Amino acid sequence: MKDLFRKSAKKLAIVVLDRHPEAYARYIFKKRFHRKMNLDAPKDINEKINWLKFRTDTSEWSRLTDKYRVREYVTACGLADILVPLYGKWNRAEEINLDELPESFVLKTNNSSGTIFIVKNKDDIDRETMCRSLNYWLRQKVGVLSAEPHYQMIEPCIVAEQLLPANNGSTSPIDYKIWCFNGEPFSIWATHNRDASGAIVGLYDLNWNYQPEYQVFCSHYREGTPPYRNRIIWIKCWTLRVYWQNRFRKYGSIYMLWMTGVFILER
Structure with a gap:
């Protein structure tokens, strides 16, 4: 009862x-x-x-939030070469044919965050658990529970992509979110050691000066010393501006560029 x-x-x-x-x-x-x-x-x-x-009007937000359809947008901008290789797309977990996939890959739903299976060896997969979890994630009303209505316009699906290697001392691929205001890059939010419990994060200016005063940390997004701090030194600001202004269209006055190792130079 x-x-x-x-x-x-x-x-x-x-x-x-x-x-x-x-x-x-x-x-x-x-x-x-x-x-x-x-x-x-x-x-x-x-x-x-x-x-x-x-x-x-946030109608375009739904396409850009959709982890599958955003690939259309990136391709239309002439940047298909930077997309992570796609292995397949399905509407239900039972449709996935593991025999057609490589030994390692990533399975995730397109309508949420953190709904991901990292597969390093497909022979170790518990298919029943995988299907149950993926189908459960497909049913979730993510936009309702997060007060983000544009998520509700996404048609849920499952995608398989190449498994990116962890690098520079991180237990997960390091990703960089470039915050832009009025068409100009402003700051860089770098994340590493991602897992189900959260991630280690750091905010930097365009010269890689650490700026903790502009962050709000919590149990999910934790402050920590980046293992890559001394190796990943800087991003050429002019390259980033040219990349953004010439290759992407602008939607709204605030947006982010997601990158995994793009334009990162090591000394």
Whole structure:
């Protein structure tokens, strides 16, 4: 009886949150920052992103958030050569033919974050567990639970991609998120040692000066000394600007460039 009540309460909550995403976003903001969110006159990047989310046209956000369809966008920009090789795409886990995949690969859903199977040897896969997890992730109302309505417009699927090697002392591939404002690169958010519990993160300016004062750390995104700090030195700002301005179109005044080792130079 208790389990039935919990399931009914969860379904009701999802319906309510789906109909009132902005109210839920305000609740999340107040709980996290201990102040009300001001969407009439946003003052910081958190409020600005929420303003864009609820006060502007975000139809293109769904395509760019979709881990499968974003490949169309990157290809249309003439950058198909930087995409991680794609091995397959399926609507249900039972459709996956492991015999057609290489020994190592990554399986993930396109409609969420952290819904990923890292396969180093496919002979070790527990297929029943894999199918159960992937199908469960496909059913999740990610956009509702995170107050990000553009996720709800994504048609869920499963993709298999090449497994990227960990590098520079990290237990996972190091990725770089380039924050841009008004068409110009502003700062670099570097992440390493990703796992189910979170990741080690660091924010830098374009000359790789560490800027912890601009970060908010938590149990999921933890501060730590990057193992790559002394090896990955700098990004040529002019190269980054040319790359961004000449190869990508701009959607909104705030956006990020995701990279894994692109334009990183080592001394």
